[in-house]
Amino acid sequence: MSKTAITDVLSLIVAMAEDGSLSGVWTKATGFFATLGFARCNYGYTRFLHSKSIGDPNDALFLTTLGADYTRRYFANGFFARTPVFRWAQHNSGACTWAWVRKALLEGKLSPEEMDALRQNAEMGITAGISVSFPDQSWRSKGALGLIADPGLDEAAVELIWAVHRNAILAVAHSMHLKITQFPQPSRHRPLTDRQREALEWVADGKTAQDIAILMGVSSAMVEKHLRLAREALNVETTAQAVAKGAIMNVIFQRGIGTPSQDARL
Numbered sequence: 001m002s003k004t005a006i007t008d009v010l011s012l013i014v015a016m017a018e019d020g021s022l023s024g025v026w027t028k029a030t031g032f033f034a035t036l037g038f039a040r041c042n043y044g045y046t047r048f049l050h051s052k053s054i055g056d057p058n059d060a061l062f063l064t065t066l067g068a069d070y071t072r073r074y075f076a077n078g079f080f081a082r083t084p085v086f087r088w089a090q091h092n093s094g095a096c097t098w099a100w101v102r103k104a105l106l107e108g109k110l111s112p113e114e115m116d117a118l119r120q121n122a123e124m125g126i127t128a129g130i131s132v133s134f135p136d137q138s139w140r141s142k143g144a145l146g147l148i149a150d151p152g153l154d155e156a157a158v159e160l161i162w163a164v165h166r167n168a169i170l171a172v173a174h175s176m177h178l179k180i181t182q183f184p185q186p187s188r189h190r191p192l193t194d195r196q197r198e199a200l201e202w203v204a205d206g207k208t209a210q211d212i213a214i215l216m217g218v219s220s221a222m223v224e225k226h227l228r229l230a231r232e233a234l235n236v237e238t239t240a241q242a243v244a245k246g247a248i249m250n251v252i253f254q255r256g257i258g259t260p261s262q263d264a265r266l
Helices: 003-018 022-035 068-082 084-091 099-106 112-123 155-180 194-204 209-216 220-234 239-248
Strands: 040-046 061-064 094-097 129-134 142-148
Touching: 003 022, 003 155, 022 040, 022 155, 040 155, 061 068, 068 084, 068 112, 084 099, 084 112, 084 129, 084 142, 094 099, 094 155, 099 112, 099 155, 129 155, 142 155, 194 209, 194 220, 194 239, 209 220, 220 239
Parallel strands: none
Antiparallel strands: 040 061, 040 142, 094 129, 129 142
8 A cells, every 4th residue: 555545544543533423433434445346335243142143133233335125135034144254254253355155155065045145145236245353352242344345346356455455444444343332332222311321320330219319309219210111221121131231232321421420429
């Protein structure tokens, strides 16, 4: 890469680091990938990974530059979990082009459902690309990025792009992933209200329902209602689970989303 190109990538990484919104970071990163021939991008992240699944799909984050029709098809009947590149990302960390998929197909190493997934992807013009599977500190967390080659770019073209721009792609991808994981994670469940979030934060601080009622200026019954609705919103059974899940998903103790005042905590 030229010095100018390196400077541009560094400037982009700084801009993402300073961006205060998930959508802003995603737009900046995908705009860069589009300049290299990958206008179609998928990103997924879960904090609730199991050995055989990503956990509740409603608790997973999925971002894409493709349309709603593609998203519905991608998730319909668990289609995403049958694709070879998803299975690779689930069990590996690192990055690679999709050339190995065709090789595995020719060598008869793919299952019938993986071959069917390849056929369906080909029908949507998805035949070549790059996968990045991010390393995570927690064994329950997993994030991955799929860069789908633009129409007209075959495997050979992707291999050339990868050879020239590998480090730039990885630098932007990792910076994007690290920044995204800092944001409150959107969920398809009902979002917490400010009062529900505040009640959970006080529970996390070790306060009793009676303490919280005084701190929030409401009745104990209202505190219990806030906590019950918080449990429902987070789809858990106990308040302890709600606190744990809220912390894992970064939806409590976050700036600008209803944090109780510092004075009130003292």
